[in-house]
Amino acid sequence: MQFIAAFELRDFLDTVVSLSVAFVLGTIIGAERQYRQRSAGLRTNVLVCVGAAVFVDIAMRLHGADGAVRVLANVVTGIGFLGAGVIMKEGINIRGLNTAATLWASAAVGACAGTDRVAEAVLATLMILACNTLLRPLVNRINRIPIDESVSEMIYEVRVVAENGHVEEARKALFAELKRVNYPVADIDLDSSAEDTTEIVATLVSSSVVASELNSAIDSLRALRGVSHAGWEASTSE
DSSP: OHHHHHOOHHHHHHHHHHHHHHHHHHHHHHHHHHHTTOSSOHHHHHHHHHHHHHHHHHHHHHHHHHHHHHHHHHHHHHHHHHHHTTOEEETTEEEOHHHHHHHHHHHHHHHHHHTTOHHHHHHHHHHHHIIIIITHHHHHHHHTSOOOTTTSOEEEEEEEEEEGGGHHHHHHHHHHHHHHTTOOEEEEEEEOOSSSEEEEEEEESOSSOOHHHHHHHHHHHHTSTTEEEEEEEEEEOO
């Protein structure tokens, strides 16, 4: 059997240490994610961490450092696809970026363990935990600071709800009013999910606006026949 001929106890014990380190550190990272009820929790982070360690460890044993480097490049690419699976887009909002980044970092920890860089793996784990825990209060504090829309890049949407028989009229009026106040439209969508009305959503090209100018356009749109609602909203671009 090839197994008997190729088996070396010292190399096997080295692999046991590498994978055990990856398992423990992946568990630590995953436990924090599981506690916060993220989509990629304990088991996912452990699997990513141990899987990366296995690939890099076996490459080291078969082809040395050169083999490990080639596998590392493919691990980084592969985890990128896995991370894309936990990113969700809800309207103009994107969720899951931090979870995807944590998975990517877990793979890096596993790669360190697979190349027997245990100290580096531990250090990376501590950095990941610090990012996901210690920086959270700072993030919350920054998020509570009122946004100065005059200096921040924002996404502005103008929404008009019109009766189905007046949609085309409302759409043309929306373009005309936004053109009048010098806010060109980048994109426009129609949502016909309601039975009798359609929502027209116009995304502006501008990343900053003067509220009074948009309000002037909204007032004109509200006065149109068949329009039941008109308004605008802003959200951050990232």
